[in-house]
Each structure stands twice: as C-alpha cells, then as structure tokens.
Amino acid sequence: MSDIADRSLAYEGVKRIEWADRSMPVLRQIRERFAAERPLDGLKVAACMHITTETAGLIRTLQAGGASVALAASNPLSTQDDTAAALVEEYGAEVFARAGTDREGYYAHIHQALETGPDFVLDDGCDLVNTLHTDRTDLLGTVKAGCEQTTTGVIRLHQMAREGALKFPVVAVNDTDTKHMFDNRYGTGQSTLDGIVRATNTLLAGKTVVIAGFGYCGRGLAERARGLGSRVVVTEIDPVKALDATMQGFAVRPMAEAAVEGDVFITVTGNRDVVNADHLAVMKDGAILANSGHFDVEIDVRALSDMAVEVHHGIRPQTDEYVLADGRRLVLLAEGRLVNLAAAEGHPAAVMDMSFADQALTCAWLAASHASLSPAVHDVPKEIDTEVARLKLASMSVSIDLLTPDQEDYLHSWRIGS
Template sequence: MDFDIKDIQLAEEGKLRIEWANQSMPVLNRIRKRFESEKPLNGVRLGACLHVTTETASLMQTLKAGGASVFLCASNPLSTQDDVAASLVKHDEIPVFAIKGEDNKTYYKHINSLLDNKPQYTMDDGADLVSTLHSERSELINEVKGGTEETTTGIIRLRSMAAEGVLKYPIIAVNDAQTKHFFDNRYGTGQSTIDGIIRATNRLLAGTHFVVCGYGWCGRGLAMRARGMGANVIVTEVDPVAALEAVMDGFGVMPIEDAAKIGDFFCTVTGNINVIRKEHFNVMKDGAIISNSGHFNVELDLDGLKELTKSTRYVRPFVEENVLEDGRRINVLGEGRLINLAAAEGHPSSVMDMSFANQALSIEYMVKSSVSLEKNVYPVPEKIDMQIAKEKLAAMGVTIDDLTPEQKEYLASWTMGT
C-alpha cells in the first residue's frame, strides 16, 4: 500500500484519539453500522482531500465500512494530525498522503498521489482536489462520476466553474446543509478558533478589542464566543444585511481601516482575498495579533506585510513576530492558515458528527444518482438534512412534537383562514 506520512510509530496514539472522537459521533456511528450491513459503496474508489483529524478518520472508517476503497490527502498543509494519519495507515489500511507542515510542493504532490489511484468520486474541502483534477490531471476526468464539497470557499470555486461551463461532474455542496453550516460553522468554528488563538498565544481576551472580519455563520460563531470570553467585539463587513445583523446582535461595526487602529486581536472568516491588507497593517498597534479561520491564508495580505517588515522571528510555536521599520510588532498566527487546525484540533467531534454524516449520506446519494445529474453544484437533499437532525436529537435524548392531522391539513390548505 502506497502512503506518505510522518511516522508510522505514532499509530497507537492516533488510534486512542480516534476512539475518543468516535464516542461523540453517534449519528455517524449509526450510519457506519448500516453501511457495514448494506455495503452501499461496494467497489467504489473514493478520493478524499480533507483535514486529516480524528473526526475525518471516523468518516474514512465509515466509508470503508460501506465498501469503498478510500484514499486520503490533506486539504491544508498545517491541519494534519500525524498520529491520526499513522493510525489510518496501520490500523485501517487506508492510504494517507499527509504530513503536518508540508510545503506547497509536497502538498500538491500528495494530491497527485491520491489522484494516481483514479478515484471515481471525490470528497473535497476547499476544491484543491477538484481544481487539480480539472487542470493538471484532466486525463482522469472520465473516471469521475461525482463528488462532494465540505466548505464555503470550495463551493464558491465550484459554482464559478459550473457557471463557466468547465465543471465536468456533479458535486453536492455539503456546506449548504442546515445541519452543517448552522452548527459546524457557528458552534464549531466559534469554539475551535478561540481555542486555537488561546493555545497559540496564551493571551487573555477579556477587555481587549477583538476584530472579526466577516459576519457569515463562522463570523457569527466567533463573535459570540469572543464576547463570551469578555472581549469587546468589532465586526467588519461588506454586506449591509450582515452588518445590520451584527449591529442588532450588539456588536460594534466599522470599516476595517478604522478597526485596524484599535484592534488587539484580528481574525478573518470571509472566504475572500486580502481582507486585511498592507495599509491596515501599517496602522495597527504594537503587538497586534493576526489570525485567519477562513479556508485559505489569502485572506491576509502577507506579501504586503512582508514589504513593511524589517525582521521576523518565531517567538512561540505558531506565532511569527514581524518587526516593522518603526519597531512595531505584528504577530501572525499559524502562517495565516486556519488557526483552529494549525494551533488546535479543529471542531469538536460532536459538531463534526453532523457534518460528516452529511458527507457519508451525500456520497451514498451521489453513487445512486450521479448518472441522472447534470454537471453542476447541488444542495444536500432536504430528506438527508432532516434525517441527520432527527438522529442528532435522538442521540441527545431530546424529543419534539409531530404535526397533528388537523395541523397538516391546515398548512396544506388555502381555504382555511381566520
């Protein structure tokens, strides 16, 4: 079996952590049990480009239980948990191509190593796998029947491809499922981003000015958690509706050029490019702390910061101090990459339980339906979304009401008024 990981000797440690994560993933565990008996993915070759974490390992085990031949590479150079990669190789015999801290050349070599296995279905987080497949490895496109995409950034890229008519197979936008973005993005990103920032810096948030760039679901969660830690939260936005919501939620809202002058902590969660730029770094306080929890580090204009910088050094793991010409220090966390995965462990497993349940059921749906689908980006079927919500509630011991026959009739009727 071909693979490329840091150290196979880390496998036992990884196995224990995967088991720990599995304890908080009841929905995915139920799906795995059904997959083991029904084998809905039997004979399928599935290439996954995801963050190599304990929760992802649980998903890989579930897909393999369903009969798939699974191949895994990292979707971010800093997000790999090396012990998890080792455990998947040794204990689950799943080929993994991922090493924490790999350079860009190795990152894309690993994506190509995965593609060498000629996947029939892809599972992506950020669309690097899909874009590489369409550009550098287009000779394999005819092998691919469908795929899924995990995150906002990837969906933006895929919808652009579809609009230009270059997307060559159907893909389900897992991120758009209510049980994914309402919970994973808000509660998962909110908690894990704060976790990553605190692990990297060991700084107190209470009483500081914490700038959240972007008030989508990730931004909402991050702003809520930062306020819960006692920070004075400032939101920057380009969408007037989102900005209005932030105001109504009690946060300060202002342009980034104003926030840059007063912020102590900054975190981008927009999915866009150069959100914090050279002119913003140029007016920041001495000691400002900069991080990103959007998918790619392009949210920060790191080249612009480099132009202002006379020297750099790592003062702590994941904290790069940039000393400007006038002596001010700007600290960038985790190379500007996803701080919740670079310096911490990503989302809690109970949240990823729903996200990866969506992935597993969406791939099952795609295997059954890809022949009838156009080359486009599709939402997760509502039936799957509702099924996952019901099973999560059941696992939490929560019951809800059912509509009475009278209520169903009322909702379906236009003749019954006041």
C-alpha cells in the first residue's frame, strides 16, 4: 500500500509528467520498444530515486517492459507530491514518499519499497543497497542485480566490493559518458545555479563563486557561473583536476584561502566537512552556502548551528540565515541538502532523457545477463552508451559521418604503415 501525501494531486502531476515527457524523446522510443518486446516481464523492481516528473518517465518505461515498480525517495526534500500521486493513481506504481519527511520516515519508506521482494534494485546514492546489506539481509537471496546512478553511490559500492560485502552485481550507470558527461556537467551545472537563484534572487554577475570539487559536476558549475559573470574559484584535492581547472582559466585555492574571498560557496565533492568550522569562521557577512553533492555532509551544518547565536528559518523558500556572535550572517540553502532538487526542480528533462535511457536499457540487459555477472561493480556495456547517444542525436536531427570499409580495415589492422 503506497504512502504518499495527497492522492488528489494526481491530475496536476500528470500534466507536469506529460510536459517533461515532451523533452524526453529517447526514453519515449525505448518505452515503445519495451512495450513490444517486454524484456522485464514479471520482474519486480524496487527503486530509491528522486521522485520527479523525469523519474516518472523512467518508471513508466520499466512498466511498459513488464516490470512492477515500488519507488521510495532518495532525498526527502526532492519529492514532488503531485508526481508521487500521479504515479500511484494514474500509472499504477507503488510509491513510498512524502516531501519533507524526517530521517525516520525516509528509511521507513525504503523498507516499505523493499518489502515488495524485488528482483532488481535501482539506487541513487546507495541507501537502498546499503539497507539491504545491513537491515534487510533476509531479502538478499532474491535480488538478482542492481543499478546505481550517482558518483557518491558508486564510490560506496566500490568500497563494499573491496571489502567483499557486496552480495549481487551492480552496474554503475553513473559512469557512462551519456550520463556523467551530460547529466553531471550540463544538468548539475544549470540546475544548481537555478536553485541558488530561486532561493536567494541573488545576482551572480560580479560575485566570487567558490566551487569545491572539479569533477564533471564542478566543471559544469564553473563554466556556467563564469558565463553568468561570476569570478570562479575552484578548490580541489586532486592535482590533475586542479591543473585542469587552472588551464581553463579558473583560480585554484585551498578552501582556507577561498573561504575569505567567496560570496557563494557550492560543494560537489561527495565527501564530508568540505566546508568546516574553520572556514565558516572567516567567511564574509552574507555568504551563501549551497551543496549539490548527494548527501548533506559536505557543509558542516552542525558546526554552523553551534556557532550561531540566532537562526532565522525560512527567510525565503529553502533559505535559512545563521547569525554569528560577531554579527555576521551566513545563509544556508536547502538545509545543506541537494540545492538543485530542494530549491529548484533538478535537471532539465532533456538531460535526464539520456540518464534514464541508460538506466532502462541497462535494466533490460541485466534481465538477460545477470546470471553471468559476479557480485561486483560492473560497467554499462559500451553499446548501450553508444545507442543512447545515437538516439539522442537523431532526435535532435543531427547527422554524423560513418566509417567506410577501407577506414574500418585501417583502424583494425596493424600491418599498414605510414
């Protein structure tokens, strides 16, 4: 039995789901293919994902392929209650999610999704897989395989695999080019700044924006912040990524130095305490703190709370002001959670089209191939990534060259010299 906030919101949810679907032509094509081929017939899928209009497109595609789906939220602040209602009332999925639920409710919903006894699991941050391996080991024997679609989740899965703790194969959907290159770079880059602007209505032109982490997400953020007229400072622990940022013209500093300069701070590292008490102690009055990494540990919110003599909650939507003893005010967005989903709507549907196409095709591949895979972290087959890119280009009316037979022979021969 689903647990959602308000079933009467279904009509509004359907309208928004259909709007997003217009920008997801690749997933629509796969849905039509799944409806004809039924690659997931009779399978149960449990998913822990952001419950947004774009995710609804994936759920409908899995259902078209014959799967029954139970869905829990991967972040309490990202759940769209109207989308959840539409999935239950109009599309026949089981959904366990309410916007703004507390930590206890969050994990209760994950447990409810697992109670369906899934054959496959789809995760966004590894909380569902972690729960299976800690609290619900009784269900491990029935789970055939899974997918993970975040950098943070893949890191956790690799740690589990190294320790021999992972009990079934999981595919790192996050690591496909059509996911991390576009979802992380273009999606996170745009939607994070969208969330910050919606929450604060600040002008980014002329501001110093400090971006912690220069992976695909950080790179996308830096490009877009610069495009809006910001001076961008990057902090990094990886010499290669720091060099990349430097060669692209961004200032690179340790956070201890950047903390004094910044007007807006955005964390996208996947690690904890990236902005800590020492950094908070030297920040400017009015500095804005936002996180776009998966978990709410990158900004030390507890330290910020301890330092504050007064807190003004909700001065704007998803905006809290912490007043320090010396009178400085630091502004925390979305409680330190994912600002692009809590204060905005997450990635544009056109970006999620590719990510969820990867996810859907990988599920179909797993249904046929899981028995041959070991309990480890596996890559998505290259042909799936290529097919998604091909379909996306076709939907955009973009044509590319094809190799001639002579070119194919040349590339596959070592005997032809200069």
